Amino acid sequence: MFKPCVVIPVYNHEHAIGAVTQAVLATGLPCVLVDDGSTPQCAQVLDDIAKASPQQIMLVRHAHNQGKGGAVLTGIRHAADAGYTHALQIDADGQHNVADIPRFIEQAAAHPASVIVGYPQYDESVPAVRLYGRYLTHVWVWINTLSLQIKDSMCGFRVYPVAPVLELTKRHRIGSRMDFDTDILVRLSWEGVDMVNVGTRVGYPTDGVSHFRMVLDNVLISRMHATLFFGMLLRAPKLLARKWSRA
Numbered sequence: 001m002f003k004p005c006v007v008i009p010v011y012n013h014e015h016a017i018g019a020v021t022q023a024v025l026a027t028g029l030p031c032v033l034v035d036d037g038s039t040p041q042c043a044q045v046l047d048d049i050a051k052a053s054p055q056q057i058m059l060v061r062h063a064h065n066q067g068k069g070g071a072v073l074t075g076i077r078h079a080a081d082a083g084y085t086h087a088l089q090i091d092a093d094g095q096h097n098v099a100d101i102p103r104f105i106e107q108a109a110a111h112p113a114s115v116i117v118g119y120p121q122y123d124e125s126v127p128a129v130r131l132y133g134r135y136l137t138h139v140w141v142w143i144n145t146l147s148l149q150i151k152d153s154m155c156g157f158r159v160y161p162v163a164p165v166l167e168l169t170k171r172h173r174i175g176s177r178m179d180f181d182t183d184i185l186v187r188l189s190w191e192g193v194d195m196v197n198v199g200t201r202v203g204y205p206t207d208g209v210s211h212f213r214m215v216l217d218n219v220l221i222s223r224m225h226a227t228l229f230f231g232m233l234l235r236a237p238k239l240l241a242r243k244w245s246r247a
């Protein structure tokens, strides 16, 4: 069975979310909007969007900010309760190319047991530090999964099969903030879930708002790589055996 919906975590992106949801509505896909304890201005915009399309949009609200990971998991749990099998997660800041949504859904339909992982294709205006800064995480992910399967673990545009994600969250606490995107992919990869990488154009946030906290989020991310490294060492025999048996 393949029944997809869209999940959008939203934290204070009231200027960008309208265009993103407009594009999602045009695809005909149902959509779970998760208000992650946004300001009253953003909350009002989300209320208006949900009221205008009650058939297609479900609005879920955190009373307090929980972080991107917390918001995505709330969205995925809501999707599961409503009977959806797959959640296409896209960020609220307008960075991602919404025209690629049908392509991601097609890939998910063709590979329902895999995660469809967006990997960013930047234009020439991207600052070098942004582009090459990502390599640090890429290398950690390749080490920690003992594979090159995940091309980019940080892109906020992907399709999750709901069942393995919920199964995993019963056994492990996944990083609930900016560490989530990488943490969940590495742990799903350890579980044997395959990744299908799909190139997608990424721009700058359309509202110019970034909530990435340079120091705090980088500390969180470094700690996550270190934790995953020891997790990989424990699982190395199993991971290598699986790799060889597949080869």
Ligand SMILES: Nc1nc2c(ncn2[C@@H]2O[C@H](COP(=O)(O)OP(=O)(O)OP(=O)(O)O)[C@@H](O)[C@H]2O)c(=O)[nH]1
Residues within 6 Å of the ligand: 008, 009, 010, 011, 012, 013, 036, 065, 066, 067, 068, 069, 071, 090, 091, 092, 093, 095, 156, 178, 205, 209, 210, 211, 212
């Ligand atoms: N940063 C942040 N984002 C959240 C939070 N809760 C939900 N989100 C959503 O998670 C998504 C990613 O947030 P962004 O601020 O775009 O982070 P990013 O894309 O990693 O960083 P940039 O490249 O600077 O945009 C957006 O849809 C946010 O609205 C939160 O507590 N903090």
Ligand SMILES: [Mg+2]
Residues within 6 Å of the ligand: 091, 093, 095, 156, 205
């Ligand atoms: Mg962003």
